[in-house]
Amino acid sequence: MKRNRAYHLRRFFLHLLVMTPLYMILLGLIFFVVGNEIKTSKLQAKIFTRIASKLTYRNEAGKSNSICFPAAGPFDLRMGYSQIPEWVSMLEKRYEVKLQARFSPLLLELTQWGLFPPYHEKTQVGLNVSDCSGEKIFEASYPQRVYKSFDSIPSHVVNALLYIENRELLDNRYPWKNPAVDWGRLGRSVIDLGLSIVDEGHKKIGGSTLATQLEKYRHSPEGVTGSVVEKLRQMVSASLRSYMDGPWTLNTRKRIVLDYINSIPLAAAAGYGEVNGLGDGLWAWFGADFDEVNSLLGAGKENIGSGDLGKTALAYRQMLSLFLAHRRPSAYLITERSSLHELADSYLKLMADDGFISTELRDAALQVRPVFRKDRQFNYPSSSNRWKAVNLLRTKLLSTLDVPNFYMLDRLDLSTQSTIRMDIQEEVTEVFKNLKRPDVAYAAGLRSHYLLETGDPSNLIYSFSLYESGKSANYLRVQTNNYDGPFNIDESMKLDLGSTAKFRTLVNYLEIIADLHNRYSEVSRAVLDIQTDLIRKDGDRLTLWALEYLSNSPDKGLRPMLEAAVDRTYSASPAESFFTAGGLHTFHNFHKTDDTRIMTVREAFRNSVNLVFIRLMRDIANHYMFQAVGLNPAHLEFMEEAERRQYLMKFADREGKTFLNRFYQKYANKKPEEAFDRLVSGIQNNPARLAAVYRFVKSSDGIEKFSDFITDRLPNSTLSPETLYHLYEKYGPDSFSLADRGYIARIHPLELWVVRYKYSHPDAGLTEFIGASAKERQEVYKWLFKTRYKGAQIRRIRTILELESFQVIHKEWKKLGYPFDFLVPSYATSIGSSADRPHALADLIGIIVNDGVKYPVIRFERLHFAKDTPYETILEPDPSSGERVLPAEVAKVVKGLLLDVVQAGTARRVANVLLDNDGKAIDVGGKTGTGDNRYKTFGAGAQLIGSKVVSRTAVFVFLIGDRFYGVLTAYVAGEEAERYSFTSALPVQVLKILWPKIKPLITG
Incomplete structure (x- = not known):
């Protein structure tokens, strides 16, 4: 046993003696290979280049089934890449995907795993809008101030950045260098991370390179590294991006520097918003001119102190401060500016000690403090005629894409081609602006009876929309007004449009x-x-x-x-x-x-x-x-009791459920307060009606809230506190039956009940509403069977039936584009008491032009998202067959009557006036309307105690030839409206004035 042990021990030492040099050689070789790889990245270059070459995409017609959109990176959200699937889904009823990117199989697989796709990212994007001819009419670029190339960056800006972040990034000794990994910095950060676990006070340094920082603040959730896995994702994604153009990375590294300087996040500045990039940072935080700073820092010069040293030192310090602020942008640029100054001081000293800047520049820069600007506001030029169309189009894009504001819209990577004919748009806008001048208006023949015989032309607002009917859509060609602001009168106002x-x-x-x-x-x-x-x-x-x-x-x-x-x-x-x-x-x-x-x-x-x-x-x-x-309700009076009772029972049973369902649908997507607001918006401003509704729906509210509600709805009333208290008590929740309360308010009682029920059961479904309303449905119609006061009974039956008939009328009007959710249940609706919108009238006449077929109105012929990216998507209008909403014969008869209005009726001013290029009269039809909108004030007992004009409107909705239609509105608001006496003859006359401007479009 001892001899065997000695034998094995001798063999071990002999093996160790012989093999140790070999192990040392092997270990040295490993260290050499690893060290060389750390220095040169040759192996990484081969691997990542080979993988990156397979991470490709191409564009093909139609919707893609091999694409993966980014999740929640700040830049992906800002540029709209993450929202593209949602927008495509939202717009699929009106638009179709004409072109979309297709990922290669490997790219699709890796992006589904979570990697960021490698492509040349844009640092400057924004909304672009062109007119129907392709002429660019609006271009937003964010950031606004950027370097166009690496060579345009002053070398001292590059050197300052590299000194702070990554000093060996542009070392040209290693052409295959992977810029995504700095092994020394990464190792120190790992050690620091371990020490911080033991010692919570130990200061950690980041291990990110410029390449991984780009991935982080562009694509990582909220722009931060939330985990080790997220850090690995950044590093791998940055590596693949670095080698997408091949194994030699010097140009890639230069592009990284360029992209970083142009896109570095620098917090958000009040009055400006999110700040990205050195150029915008200099302007937003210090009010510094980008071009002047570059001149002072001497693009292409070595000696940057040869000019005004004081200005140069300030510019250098501003630039340096922004690079340093990126570590904690919100703190350093907003709340802890003194700390930023101290940090800049320390770096100036270090940079001079290391020979990066001269001592003269250091000393001068230490003597200055960048002053943070207080006022910053980016304003678009709002006076140009072109800007009017741009604002209207941008406003429409907000609703089309469900984007909250212009700030976010203008930062999307989106190019749109609108349907607007910009040259004509500008000319019409100019005419409207000039017509505000009395001398121009009177010279144009507007100072006559039914026109501007009275009133000041400068207060008058004109609005005009012109559409062209196409094969499968109606195209908006002109939409403008002379209102000083972006408000769209045709589409956003509720107007009394009279006889239309x-x-x-x-x-x-x-x-x-x-x-x-x-x-x-x-x-x-x-x-x-x-x-x-x-x-x-x-x-x-x-x-x-x-x-x-x-x-x-x-x-x-x-x-x-x-x-x-x-x-x-x-x-x-x-x-x-x-x-x-x-x-x-x-x-x-x-x-x-x-x-x-x-x-x-x-x-x-x-x-x-x-x-x-x-x-x-x-x-x-x-x-x-x-x-x-x-039957006609008037005949109820002459019926036998049993027969009348049979009719009434049939009516009550069927109508209760029918109207409960209708009112449930009306308020289904509304919160309780929204439902209440919608309910009272259809009530005449009468104290009794308002009180009856409020005390039923909000029965638990005290007198103060009730009084506030009444006075808000009746701002010019003279109701005393005593009168308000009397109303509060009189219309308390137990004072009237549901049926009586509905009669007082001129609202269907079940509509009242539905809104009140929503307050206690906001999430209830239709089945619950029907089940809970059994008692109320019986109560609502119980009074119908009482015969003591037959006259009152008949009147109430007529009122309820009339309410219901106008529900049906509203449904028919709504089908043809009526814009509001209710009609005033009165015969006066036929002469304008229910109001309208000009664009909705244009929709109706568009249906007539198209022989009873309703086509969508198109304002954008193309929506081009994310051009030259893996997410590229082009949407164009879907060639729809349209929806027939009227028999063709009805449309033809109505068109004949509209033509008759121009030839021999209220619009005859424009008869035989619009001539084609051969001097032949073009067929013109239309309908005129005049609205005299008055604010009526009622006292107790529904007595009218005051009436004043709050606006006056005249409108002409028209068709020209077989393809064109539109609407022209004249409007004046405020107390001065009482001084005007114009009628619908005014917009008809103005259309004559516009004809020379719009004729090129019509006659084409």
Whole structure:
């Protein structure tokens, strides 16, 4: 045993004696290879170059199924790369993906693992907008001040950065050097990390190179290194990016320096926002001129102190301070500026000691302190005619992409081609600006009756939109106004547009006739006679007329029936009082000469006669009432009790659930306060109505909140505290039944209940609403069965049925683009009491131009995201077939009536005036409207105690030829509106003035 042990021991020492030199040689070789690799990165260059060569992408037509968008990197979010999938999804109903990048298989796999794709990233991006011809009309670039190339950077700027961050980065002795890893710095950071675990007070240094810092603040979540895994991701991604152009990296390293200087994050400055890059940092934090700083720092010169040493020293210190501030930008640039000055002092001394700067520059720089600027604001030029279109387009992009503000929009990597014809846009804007000058307005013939006979032209706002109908879309060509600001009057205001409501009423009327034709045109004469007798008894005049027409007319085609329908006659007399909106109302015509006449719908539309359309709206409302309960409510008075009760039970059971469902859908996506605001926005500003609603919905609120609500809604009222208290008590939650409260407020009682229920059950679904409302649905209609006061009962039934008929009318109007969520339930809606928007009227006439087909309105012909990146995506309008919303015959008849308005009616000023290039008159049609919007103040008992004009509006919605349509609005707001007497003749006359400017587009 001992001899064996000695034997093995001798063999071990012999082996050790023989092999140790070999082990030392091998170990030395390993150290040599590793050391050489650390110095030269030759092996890394081969590996990463080979991998990077396979990390490619290409662009192909259509939507990509091999693409991976970035998650949450600051630059990816700022430039919009992360949001592209969401935007594509949002826009898929109107746009299609024409082109998108495709990742190579390996690139797709690695990015799905979490690596950042290697490509030449942009340091300067921003929103670009061009007009329909491709002419650039807006360009935002962030950062705004950048170096275009490495050679344009003063060498002393580069040297200062490298001294602070990575002194050997540009060492040209090692052409394969991996700039993503500084092994010495990384090793020290690992040691420091270990020591900090033992000693919490031990100071750590970062191990990041400029290359990994770029990856971090561009692509890592929130721009920070949150874990060791995140650090590895940065290093590998930076390495792949470094070798994407091949194994030699000197040019890549120069590009890293260039990109870093141009994009370094420097906190956010008040009045400016996020600051990136040295150039913008100098301007935003110190108010320094970028070009002047570069001149002082001597781009291309060695001796930077040869000029004004004081200015040079300040510029150098400003530059140095910003590079140092990157370590803790918010602290050093905002809250701890004295610490930044101390840090800069220490670096100036070290740099002079190491020979990086002269002692003269050091001493001069130590004597100055950069002064942080207090005022900084970037303002776009807002006075140019071009800027008006740009603002309108940018505003539309905000809503299209659901971007919160211009600040974020302008920093997206997005190029758009709009549909705007910019040359004409600018000329129209210039005309509008000039028309504010009295001398120009009067010279243009606007100082006459119905125009600007009174009032100051300088206070008048003109707004104009012109669209072109294409094969599968309508294209906005001009949209402008002379309002001093970005507000879009056509699309953003709720305006009283007067008689243009007759346009919607006429279309609604002809839709009903078309529906009746579809229902009865194939029915036999015998059945028609039976139906006629039934309808004659119940009083639905529109259905009765349709049945009689189809019974007696030899031509039962739709077009002849529609033409006959517009030749039906009505009285224009204002002598009748109309029971509508819960009370008796009278109406007046614009021209008293019409008062004694009986005229056709065609003539009334041509000359905009109010009383004919009031009576037509009554027939429309009664028609929908008949559809709801099977009879004219006026005939309830003459029914036997049992028969009337049967009708009422049928009505109550069906309508309760129907309207609960409708009101649930109306408020489904609203928070309780939003639902309440929407509810009261449809109520007349009457103390009793407001009190009835508030005390029911917000029954627990005290007198103070109630009083604040009433005074907010009635700012000019004279209601005393005593009166407010009386209202508070009178309309308390237990003072009236739900049905009575709805009657007082002129709101369907179930709508009131739905809004109140949302306060206690904000997340309830429809099933819960229906289940919880069983008692209320019975209560709402219980009063219908009481017979003590038959007259009051009939009036209430009529009011409720009228509310419901206007719900149906609203649905029909909404289908054709009506912009608001409710109509005033009154015959006066036919003459403008429910308001409108100019662009919505343009949408309606666009449907007429397109023979009843609704096409989307396109403002952008192309949205080009992330050009020259792996995320490149191009969206263009989807060639849609459109949606038929009107029978073609209805559209053709309406178009004929619109042409008649111009040839012989209220818009005849423009008849035979718009001539083509051969001198031939172009067909023009349209509808005019004048709105005199008054603020009415009511006292106790709903008594009108005050009325004043708050705005005046005149509008002309028009079509020109077969392809073009639009709307022109004149508007004046405020107390001075009372001084004006213009009518819709004004926008018609202004269209004549605009014709020479828009003719090149129309005649093309």
